[in-house]
Amino acid sequence: MSEATPRQFVAVLDFGAQYGQLIARRVRDLHVYSEIVPCDIPADELAAMGPSALILSGGPASVYAEDAPTVDSAIFELGLPVLGFCYGHQTMAVALGGEVAHSEVGEYGPATIVRDGESALFAGTPEEQTVWMSHRDAVSRVPEGFVVTSHTDVCPVASMECAERKLFSTQFHPEVRHTEHGRTLLENFLFGVCGLEATWTMDNIIDEKVAEIRALVGDRKVILGLSGGVDSSVVAALVHRAIGDQLTCVFVNHGMLRKGEPEMVEEVFRDQFQVPLVHVHAEQRYERLLAGVTEPEEKRRRIGSEFWKVFFDEAQRIGGVEMLAQGTIYPDIIESGARKTGGKASTIKSHHNLIPFPEGVHFDLIEPLDHFFKDEVRELGVALGLPDRMVYRQPFPGPGLAIRIIGEVTSEKLEVLKSADAIVREELDAYNERLFEETGERNSEHSCWQYFAVLPDIRSVGVMGDERTYARPVIVRAVESSDAMTADWAKLPYDVLGKISSRIVAEVPGVNRVVYDVTPKPPATIEWE
Structure with missing residues (x-):
């Protein structure tokens, strides 16, 4: 506890x-x-x-x-x-x-x-x-x-x-x-x-967590790896409320975030919250690192390893850092530390051993969300004043768009995928909003839970402007789910699919075909790699 x-x-x-x-x-x-x-x-x-x-x-x-x-x-x-x-x-x-x-x-x-x-x-x-x-x-x-x-x-x-x-x-x-x-x-x-009282509310939780963080940190300096995702963003807002400028956020931009996300991180944390933020532009570094790499697990390994190298380099430049804040949430420690053995849950383990500290370097860990479920983290983010577009951000893999590009990752492919993905999200955001207005429920069984574009490593023949083209197809993936353990493909109206397709082909250079993935999980996974 x-x-x-x-x-x-x-x-x-x-x-x-x-x-x-x-x-x-x-x-x-x-x-x-x-x-x-x-x-x-x-x-x-x-x-x-x-x-x-x-x-x-x-x-x-x-x-x-x-x-x-x-x-x-x-x-x-x-x-x-x-x-x-x-x-x-x-x-x-x-x-x-x-x-x-x-x-x-x-x-x-x-x-x-x-x-x-x-x-x-x-x-x-x-x-x-x-x-x-x-x-x-x-x-x-x-x-x-x-x-x-x-x-x-x-x-x-x-x-x-x-x-x-x-x-x-x-x-x-x-x-x-x-x-x-x-x-x-x-x-x-x-x-x-039991005679209990309904006192566990977000206002009380924030007050308790702020007091806990202040007591734990004292006058020490804290560093946080900010990805723009829900968990790290809520941790950043919460810890900054508790200790102010004792916190420094390091945003490692590997170039594989979705369109507009690096700018959103800057706007929210530097401009709105005035959090000390180091924005590391590592796009070219990662482009060189991934050159010629096509195997998805190797992409993940290189991206993850390089993040920690960049992060600890920045920590050394900042100097005097003694604590590392992380966005670990309750399901993380239940699922990784509380293994089910014969139906029993073993003791929850520390996450310290998951962090590749360089030799001679060690930071005390602070995980203020480690007893919160995902929906509670989102509620906490809203209460802290984070914008909805960040709090309700869709699940997004740590390696980013690198695993939604099948084959080698290049700057040209990234540009194509970012533009196509932005259209998919814009149209399905609007579709979900219309469903909410009609049903009054954010989690309508017909709404999309996660949706994105995938760029396969193939080209296809097409005709545009009376000329033959040989360009890239884009795969659209949209699923209905509540927990990602299982998922079904979203039964989108044809007019919505048609608009997504026509916009991508018309607005994204180098794309001449759009296909829709209609495979549930299982047998497929939500992501392609």
């Missing part, structure tokens, strides 16, 4: 759940802070963290499997309110003396539960309601002191509770949108049962 963790917080014990991060996010959506911890954390270690309540996640294992993840049963003696979902429901039953059996019939997807009597967890919800199930094992006998609070035709214990000890559990998943009253159940647990 971070030093600035609020006193009021919910610990989510992770049993390897598909929805583990989602649970934590749903709690935070209700303005209560939450953190994910390993399911096998010892009760005394958990108590030392000072949680206000516990949630036990689901998981893929059977509670009776030889390598099934277990929970320290002493956590139920800490006097804390506990809410278990799915596997968490079953492991609570077994840990407290109940039984779980393998059902002949499983439940997967929507199911109708019927309430059995009154329950604080179900307050304000109908007697019958649709929930989301995903199980074959089920509780067959509740522990002593527990009562059944709902059932389905298949599952006799869809939920149970020991209200006196504030122990509640459900076989279904309240955290997913498909459970129609799931948000109400979470509200009932957090505010009705």
